[in-house]
Amino acid sequence: MAVRKERQDAIENRKLILETAHVLFQKHGVDNVSMQEIAQTAGVGKGTLYRRYKDKGDLCSDLVQKRFLHFKEQLSAYLDDMENGSPIAQLQKVLREYVNMVEELSKWLKVIQAYDCLKGRSATYFHSEPYVFMYKTIHSLLKEIERQGLIELTDLSYTTDVFLAAISPDFYLYQRQEKGYSQDDILERFYSLLLEPFIKLDQNKK
């Protein structure tokens, strides 16, 4: 017997709730909006809200998910253009775009992290789609750079994780807000600490 398709009212409510939450979060800040309020404003019962979203963190995940899709598309487009360019330039492009996105999404990412931690869902950051995607992308670019003999790394996987740690939302925001570095300051320092020292010296080529 065929599986019933999702009910029309359910689909509409899902959209309605997400939009309402987004509006309220923007207007009053995530912390100052209760789940109650979201349900009421959307005109649904609390049960309906919780049926779709475990908690505020879950709502934020969905918000991030939407934005992340754009990012992925944009990035593939860029990378297609650079198909035959230097993989180092590609890597730099990826990093720059990602930093851009982190800057934009950090607000949500922090909330997600807090709820994950509080509910004992541990290390979900590292399993989130954005992390996994970035990991794969950076990992394969580094591999290509290595294949071309431009770099030599002891542990590719560890290196990739450290790359991402240096642009993780927490760390990034700290550099940005407390240290007062600009986006470019950070990228510059990142390159000079984690990228340039490993690029094989072929200055003689010049």
Added chain:
Amino acid sequence: MAVRKERQDAIENRKLILETAHVLFQKHGVDNVSMQEIAQTAGVGKGTLYRRYKDKGDLCSDLVQKRFLHFKEQLSAYLDDMENGSPIAQLQKVLREYVNMVEELSKWLKVIQAYDCLKGRSATYFHSEPYVFMYKTIHSLLKEIERQGLIELTDLSYTTDVFLAAISPDFYLYQRQEKGYSQDDILERFYSLLLEPFIKLDQNKK
């Protein structure tokens, strides 16, 4: 007029509460212990509990604080012994000991972080005593290494932060539990990515 000294009952309650919380946390796990329960078990009212500790995160901070004092003492003892040794060896010692401590305290550190985030106290991790202390220690050791001409770094401050990011509780636990690296695996990879490439080649000295 002299400031009144802290009341005796207050002092005793403070100790009692902290010990009770510690015991309950160990027995049932931080997540499964309510503030109510802590107060009840300690035999004080809820108000008394909250008078000292804002929330569970705050309790964990105090727990960490105690352990961290030991760590600091131990470390200074070690460093005094190595006073005239190579600052690189000193740095490695510091890193090794810190990793040890993070391994032990990660449970609490995660809870602290979650509450900080949830209550909108942002980036407190970077202002916590452990972070600040480690920052100072690593920073000054790197400076000394630089002074001796053994290393050259673009931005000492940024480098120090990245060092600490690579052994931040979240990241460390991920490497440890999900990647399956041992403590030594991690230190090895850390050195080979973040330390060795910057040490000036004076192999000719050999």
Added chain:
DNA sequence: CTATTAAACGGACTCGAGTCCGTTTAATAG
């Protein structure tokens, strides 16, 4: 179009976090 079904709904309910404020008690003044 009607009956059947199971998903979806929504509000009453429980439970813990955190606050408030009238009461108690340790410290100090005399």
Added chain:
DNA sequence: CTATTAAACGGACTCGAGTCCGTTTAATAG
């Protein structure tokens, strides 16, 4: 030792998170 004071106490209270379950409704069968 007694009176005064202000810190400390503790439990009633509020408020939001999340669950439960009787009721509604969209989808499917006939």
